[in-house]
Each structure stands twice: as structure tokens, then as C-alpha cells.
Amino acid sequence: xxxxxxxxxxxxxxxxxxxxxxxxxxxxxxxxxxxxxxxxxxxxxxxxxxxxxxxxxxxxxxxxxxxxxxxxxxxxxxxxxxxxxxxxxxxxxxxxxxxxxxxxxxxxxxxxxxxxxxxxxxxxxxxxxxxxxxxxxxxxxxxxxxxxxxxxxxxxxxxxxxxxxxxxxxxxxxxxxxxxxxxxxxxxxxxxxxxxxxxx
Numbered sequence: 001x002x003x004x005x006x007x008x009x010x011x012x013x014x015x016x017x018x019x020x021x022x023x024x025x026x027x028x029x030x031x032x033x034x035x036x037x038x039x040x041x042x043x044x045x046x047x048x049x050x051x052x053x054x055x056x057x058x059x060x061x062x063x064x065x066x067x068x069x070x071x072x073x074x075x076x077x078x079x080x081x082x083x084x085x086x087x088x089x090x091x092x093x094x095x096x097x098x099x100x101x102x103x104x105x106x107x108x109x110x111x112x113x114x115x116x117x118x119x120x121x122x123x124x125x126x127x128x129x130x131x132x133x134x135x136x137x138x139x140x141x142x143x144x145x146x147x148x149x150x151x152x153x154x155x156x157x158x159x160x161x162x163x164x165x166x167x168x169x170x171x172x173x174x175x176x177x178x179x180x181x182x183x184x185x186x187x188x189x190x191x192x193x194x195x196x197x198x199x200x
Contacts, residue, residue, distance in 0.1 A: 009049040011093060012039075013086055013107035013126065017052075020108060020126040023134070036077060038137060043074045045136050051076040051093070053086040087112045094119050 018024045018031050023038075025031060032054055039050055056068070056079055068079030080089045087109060094116055097103065105116045108126040116123050 009051060009103055010129075011090060011103060011105045012050060012052040012129070013090060013105070013109060013112065014052045014054040015086065016107050016109055017126045017130060020130050021133075036075070038133060040072075040075055041140065042133055042136050045140060047074070049074045051078065053078045053080065053089045053093075055086045056080050056082050056084075091115055094121055 014032065014035060015026060018026055018035055021035075024034055028034070035052070039052060042048070043050055052075070054077070068081065070077045078089055080086050090105065090107070090112060094100075094103070094105065100119065100121050104122045104124055105113070106124050106126055106129045107113055107116075113123045113125075
């Protein structure tokens, strides 16, 4: 699978960054939605391209890569497949992207950082990027600061919490009711977040 990364992107180890944020908690069931809100505000302020990759949760494993992939503007959100980790997906992207100039991986995972550097890609620690993220958000007017509204948090939470259907066994399986429900949730989420960098 070939990953197309735009110029000067940030590739973020999502849960690793959450673990280094004083404003977020890995124990919060809505931590992913809150990080996404912060990243969208950061993008609106800086114009950066960001891809954030999350580990699958114990109760929310996407059954295939496409079901856990969503793009809105300059932000792409990827959930690792049920049988993989975010680190695996990030390694795939780093290893397969053709133009690595300007690509920066944000992680404090030692093994992932070493692999990334060996591929000639820059690494920023999660703590370092979190400081930059907070400075950028703190400089914003109050009415522009990120807010993850209840509807959006609920939509993301259902995507993460919904039990996964069994892994497909055939090359062209029929969609199960759970798969169809997941796709409907993703479509609803797209409608909710389209409309600018600020989340409400």
C-alpha cells in the first residue's frame, strides 16, 4: 500500500502524544476526540499538514484499514487495524513514502524514533511538540480555541467503542450489520466536522 504524504507534514503517534499532554488523559474515553480538536485548531493557526495515528482500543478495533481512516482538510486520522499497533502503521508510512523531505514524526517511543531516524526522517519528541501545541493554542483568542462539542465527542466515542465484527475470511466479504453501522457513523462524523478548522 502506497501512502501519499503532502509537503511538510507531521506524522503523530497519537496516544503517545496524549500521554505527554497535561491537558489530556489516556484514561479519558474521549481523549482522541479532544486531541483531534486541538490538532484542528493548530492546523488552522499554522497551516501544517498532520496525520495522526491511534492504536486500536480493546473494544473498538476497526476490522480493516479503510474503516479506520478519515481525512478532513489538512488533518488525516488513522486507526490501526485490530491486529496491529499505531507504531506499525507509522513504520509503513515512513518506509513507503517516496519524498521524505520535511516529514517529521512526533513520538517519544524509543524503538519507533530509532527506526524513523534510520530512514532519514526527522523526529520530534511528544513532549517537545506538546509544548509547541500549547503555546500555539494559548496564543489564540478564546473564541478560536478548540472545543470538542458533545455531538462530535459522542460520534468519535461510538467509533472507538463499537465492537468489531470478525476479521473477513474471503477476498470480497459482504458487509455485516456492524460494518454498515460503522460506515454510517463515519459518514455522520464527516458531516459534523466539515465546516472549518474550529470544532464545536
